[in-house]
Each structure stands twice: as structure tokens, then as C-alpha cells.
Amino acid sequence: MKIRVPSFRIQIFLLVLLLVINSVLFFRNYFLDSFQTYSASVDDLNTSEKINRLYQDFNTHLDAPANTRFKEEIENILTTEQQKTLARGMFEKELVLYSQFIFVFLTLSVLILFFISFNLITRPLRRLQRATEELSRGNWTVQVKGSKFSPLDDLIVSFNTMAKELEENRNRLVQAEKESAWREMARVLAHEIKNPLTPIRLSLERLEEKFKTNSPDLNQVLSQTTSIIKEETQNLGSLATEFSQFSRLPEAVFAHYDLNNQIKKTIKPYKNQTEVVFNPGLNLPKFYADETQIKQVLANLIQNGIQSSEGDSRIKIESMYLNNSIQITIADNGKGIQPKDMTKIFEPYFTKREKGTGLGLAIVNRIVEQHRGEISVQSEWGKGTKFTLKFPLKT
């Protein structure tokens, strides 16, 4: 049988209830016992009996008038004694009953006061807890309602100030990041545009020189120059395409398809350049994703592997179904990534290659995020890199 543990509030409440009842009962019993002991000791004195005996012993020794007066006096004393005993008995009964009233009153009062003060502490705490959760979810505008009677009001004011400052700092940070990104993009763009301009300019200068000197190999130089210009303008075109892709990644269009088949098709053109090994996963369920975007992911990672290899490169691709998700691993035997760069590789415009925009892995990361997937990387400097992509079966 499963025992449900009561909430912290109920536990504290029960504890206080127990303490109050115990202490009130303790005092009540103490005073009642003391009074009963006192009553018993007074009863033990047997005053009435002694007075009666006194009357019995002496009334026969008195003459009639004196005896009448003596009897009256004794009667008065006995009446007083009897009434005092009766009053004490009644008082004792009242004491028991009234102590019950006081017990109920004290218990209720203490509990009500405790409940109010406890609420003054726990309510703002709950509000603070909710606000902290909101904050962690990214709601930077969250503010906690103050409670001027609560001892935690100062904490609430501090929290609200902190949240406000956090929001302002975050806005400043976002602005700074934007500016930094623009600067970085401008730097990369300038660098990437300059790269093809230099060979174009050098080829044109060479062509001009050959033309002025009416060189016999003018035709050959012209052919080489046009080919260089063509190649570099193509490079500029691809550069523009890559920037455009990164800035305007289209919404994923999800559909079920055969992932193994897609990988086989994607690696085909690369088999002429390098050794590509594919181990398709068995019993792989239909993959639910945007086929075009996943093809881009695969192509970017394969190209990344080829470009990082010097000489003989080898790309190994695996697909598998594991823990209700589809995994793809792409490993190369290239030079790997230096540990200090591991955290930056998915940042836009980060590249270690001379002719790279630093957008390939950033695009991969964005596509994986759009598919609610995960990407992780393991790399050993000088030995190679392995990317692991994990996609939930249905996003």
C-alpha cells in the first residue's frame, strides 16, 4: 500500500496542532490536579465533624437559653462550612468545564493565528517559487505581487528589482550580441568577398600586361583569366546562397520517408572524392522529418568531414533506432577539433578554414533544433570527429 506523505504545509500545521493541544492539556491537567489535591486535603480536615462533636460534647453542660444560642452559633458555623464545601464542588465542576472552553478557545486562536502568519510566509514563498519558474522559462517580465503584512515583503521587493535588472541586462546583452553578430558577419563577408577579388584582379593585371606587350600566349592567358573569373564568381554565388540559407531557413515540412534510402542517395556523389561507408540500421522505422533539410544536414556534415581531412579521407555513416529515437552518426578521420573550439563550432561565422563561411554547422544546428532533435560531437585532435544526431521518432 502506498502511503501518501502530506504536504509540508500540512505537516507543519499538524505539528503545531499537536504542540498546542499537548501544552494546553498539560497546563490544564496540572492546575486541575493541584486544585483537586487541595480540595482533598481540605476535606481531610473534617471540620464539620469536629464542630458537631464539639456541640455534642458541650450542649448537655449548658442551660436552656445558653444551649439555644450555642446551637444557633454551631448551626451557623456548620452552614458556612457546608456551603463552602458545596461552593468548592461547584467551582471544581466549573473549572473543568471552563478549562475546556479555554482549551478550545486557545487551540482555535493559536491555530488561526498560526495559519494566518504561516500563510503570510508560505503564500509569498509560493508566489516567489512560481515567479522563479517563470523566469527560468524565459518570462523576463515576471513580477511578484507584494504582501505588505508578510515578513517576506522585502524579499519580494528584492526579487522584483532583480527580475527587472535581469531583464534590462538581458536586453542589453541581446543588443550587444546582435551588434557583435553583425560585426562578425561584416568581417566574414568582407573577407569572403576579398578572397575571390584578389585572383580576379591579379589575372586581369596579367591579361592587361600580355595585351599591351602583344604577347604570343595572350589567348592562353585570356582563357585562364576567364576561367579564374568564372570560378571566383561561382564561389561568390555559393557564398551568397549560403548566407541566404542561413538567414531565411524555411519552415520544415514534415513527412514520413525511408532515411536509409535518403542517406544512400546523398552519399553517392561523394564516393568519387572520398571513401564513404554506410551501415544502415536494421528495422529502422519511417523517419518523420523534412527530407530536403535533412539532406542538407547530411551533406554539410559529409563535406565538413571531407574538408577537415588531409589526404585520404574516410567517412563512416551509421543509422539506428535506439530508445524510441532515430540516431545518425557521421564520423571522419580528419584532423579533429581542438578542445578550446568545441563550444564554438555551432556558432555562426566560426571557421578554422581559410575558405569557409562558418555557416555550415550553424545551419545543421538550426535544422536539428527545428526537428526537436539533438546534435552532439566527439572529437580527438589529430584523429577525427564524430557527430551524433538524435531525432525523436515523431516530432
Place this chain on the structure above:
Amino acid sequence: MEPNFFSVLSKKIVTTVITIGSMFYSTIDGVNAEFDPIELSTKGMSVLIKTRLDNCFTEELDEIFQSGEEIIIHFYAAIFKESNKNPILEKSFYHSLRYSLVDESFEVYRSEDREIIPSLNILNAKNALAVINGYPVLSINELSSSGLYRIRLKAWMGKIHLQGMDEPLNLMYYWNSIKPSQQSKSFRRDIFKQ
């Protein structure tokens, strides 16, 4: 010594709590005293009533009876004609009881016949206290020949002051603060003619 603010406050709070609590619970277990049906008879020209109070004693009352303090039960008789709300005649009398702690016996006085009944034990004393044995409530001459009459009887006890108690004790608490009341059957003057 002047009582300080807290002692005054705590006394007020405790008194309030006790007052509120007493509205629901009491130390006194009361009974619902009631009269037996009223019997009417005549003695000469007087109309007599006979009845007794039932269920009117408790153990605690017995203890109070033995306190030595005089205990009085007051009776009130009213005679109504037809369905009038106002009585044509009202009469009061009482029964009192006193205990002698020296003689250890009770003495009952009944005002209707100015009779002291001495040396009673508690059972006889309670009986003498509760019984109305032929109280001459009115004269036949006071009744018109055509009228329809009824007699209403009420009883109550007062407060006594016991030594050792701050406040006087209201004995009516032992009757749940309800005055027992009884009404005779309606009668005409004719029923008393022999």
C-alpha cells in the same frame, strides 16, 4: 494593587469565552419539572386545587437542600374566565425548606396553610415541598353561574447565595430555566354543587 492592562484584558477574554461557552454547555444538568394534572375539589365555599411537581429534583439540588440555606419554591395561581387573556384572580404562595446541620433533619413550611412540618428526612421533605394538597384558590361565590373557568398554575425558584460563591446561584438552572406550568380543565360553577 492596580490591575494591569493584561490582567484586565485576559479577564475580559476569559469571561467572554466562558459566557459564549455557557450558551452551549453548562455545569448544571437540569431537569424539565412539570405539574401533575390539577384536581379541583371544594371545602365549604372554597375551591381547592391538588397537584404535585414531578421530576423537579436532582442530585445537585439535594446537595443544595442540605447546605442549610433556605430553599423556596414559589407558586402562582391565576383564574381565567372564558378565553380572556387577563385573569380574574391571581394568588401566590410558597413552600420553603431548611436543613438543620445540627439536627440533621429538614423542616418544610407551606404558606398556603401556614404549616411547619419538622423533622423530615430528605425524601419526605422533598415530597412535602412538591405537593400542593388542597390550596383554596378561590371561593365558589366568586364564580358566576354561566361562566366557564380555568386555573393556571406556575412554579419557580429564586436565587440563593451560598457562602464561598461570588455570584448568587440561580436555582432555576436546575429546571433548565423553564417555569413548570399546568392548566386545569375548564369548569363551571355547577360542578361544585352537591
